[in-house]
Amino acid sequence: xxxxxxxxxxxxxxxxxLLTSCEHPSSSTAVPTKxxxxxxxxxxxxxTLTMSxxxxxxxxxxxxxxxxSRVGRPDDLAFDPQGHLVFSDYYNGTVSRLNANGSxxxxxxxxxxxxxxxFLPDGTMIxxxxxxxxxLSLDPGAKSLTVLRTLPGTPAGPPCKDGxxxxxxxxxxxxxxxxxxxxxxxxxxxxxxxxxxxxxxGIPRPVGAVVDAYGTIYIADECxxxxxxxxxxxxxxxxxxxxxxxDVALDSHGNIxxxxxxxxxxxxxxxxxxxxxxETLASRxxxxxxxxxVDKNDDIxxxxxxxxxxxxxxxx
Numbered sequence: 001x002x003x004x005x006x007x008x009x010x011x012x013x014x015x016x017x018l019l020t021s022c023e024h025p026s027s028s029t030a031v032p033t034k035x036x037x038x039x040x041x042x043x044x045x046x047x048t049l050t051m052s053x054x055x056x057x058x059x060x061x062x063x064x065x066x067x068x069s070r071v072g073r074p075d076d077l078a079f080d081p082q083g084h085l086v087f088s089d090y091y092n093g094t095v096s097r098l099n100a101n102g103s104x105x106x107x108x109x110x111x112x113x114x115x116x117x118x119f120l121p122d123g124t125m126i127x128x129x130x131x132x133x134x135x136l137s138l139d140p141g142a143k144s145l146t147v148l149r150t151l152p153g154t155p156a157g158p159p160c161k162d163g164x165x166x167x168x169x170x171x172x173x174x175x176x177x178x179x180x181x182x183x184x185x186x187x188x189x190x191x192x193x194x195x196x197x198x199x200x201x202g203i204p205r206p207v208g209a210v211v212d213a214y215g216t217i218y219i220a221d222e223c224x225x226x227x228x229x230x231x232x233x234x235x236x237x238x239x240x241x242x243x244x245x246x247d248v249a250l251d252s253h254g255n256i257x258x259x260x261x262x263x264x265x266x267x268x269x270x271x272x273x274x275x276x277x278x279e280t281l282a283s284r285x286x287x288x289x290x291x292x293x294v295d296k297n298d299d300i301x302x303x304x305x306x307x308x309x310x311x312x313x314x315x316x
Contacts, residue, residue, distance in 0.1 A: 056274040058253045059298055059315035062281065067301075068310040071104050072096065074303035076166060076247070077291035077310070078117040080125075087291060087303055087310065088114040088127070095127060098310070108138060108145065116166040116208075118176065120191065126167065126176060131155060133163035135178060135193060148193030153182030160223035166208035166247055172215050179206030179219055186219055186230065200236050203228055208247040208292075212254065220245035220258060227258060227271075242269075247292040249300075257281075257300065259289045268292070268302055268313070281313065 074087040113130035123140040155163035208220030215232035243262025254273040267283035291303030300313040
């Protein structure tokens with residue numbers, strides 16, 4: 001039923017960037033698809049975006065390809081120190097690596113709802129365990145996980161009260177940025193899990209995080225329809241006008257990328273650093289977009305855990 005639904009979406013002429021490879025569900029080999037063009041939407045200038053006088057070399061055209069299909073249900077994404085793409089699978093309780101030849105290696109299993117993933121410079125993997133609202137770690141070469149910290153919030157049944165989701169590493173302070181979704185708080189946590197410092201509160205459901213080169217923290221708010229910024233001086237700014245943001249990332253040009261999983265939107269959106277303008281890079285082809293990652297070449301990766309695919313967008 002799932003594959004039929006995907007084919008129908010492509011057939012009715014909607015944007016099929018993600019789903020061109022649906023004809024080959026049994027293969028994990030990357031399959032080229034059509035070219036995408038950034039589509040401007042409502043412009044928004046925010047006080048946290050620093051405008052630059054240098055030419056903006058942000059890519060405007062992309063080609064897309066499915067690089068993983070029907071292997072678990074990929075959720076959050078991260079790159080390991082060797083540059084391999086790693087993905088969590090909430091439903092199967094695993095964290096896996098996508099190898100260069102298209103094969104998949106399971107790195108961790110038996111996790112109670114793995115979501116966000118972070119790799120520290122020494123190769124230690126940090127995992128957000130949603131069902132328990134804990135932060136776990138796996139040292140290089142270790143065979144078992146260590147519980148770094150159980151967060152203050154308690155996951156509950158009502159909407160927007162699920163446990164921890166996305167997390168981030170702050171290279172400037174060598175700490176972890178941890179949105180505690182049930183409480184609506186964002187914390188800075190020491191790498192050993194011993195120290196927890198409150199950075200912001202009152203966010204409806206903070207689920208994704210990333211830190212820029214200036215120490216500004218960006219938080220995706222799934223239930224508040226907003227993107228939040230926490231400046232290095234502690235000032236918090238709320239940028240409204242989104243649906244249900246699930247993840248946030250930065251490209252090499254300082255642009256902000258977000259995934260909006262509200263069914264009526266279902267889009268990969270970019271906010272230009274140079275102008276503050278929002279652009280839709282891909283939409284109407286997703287079923288439930290979740291994970292987001294960008295590599296040093298400006299290749300954008302999106303995981304859709306309901307379509308069971310990971311898609312790469314490469315600058316054309």
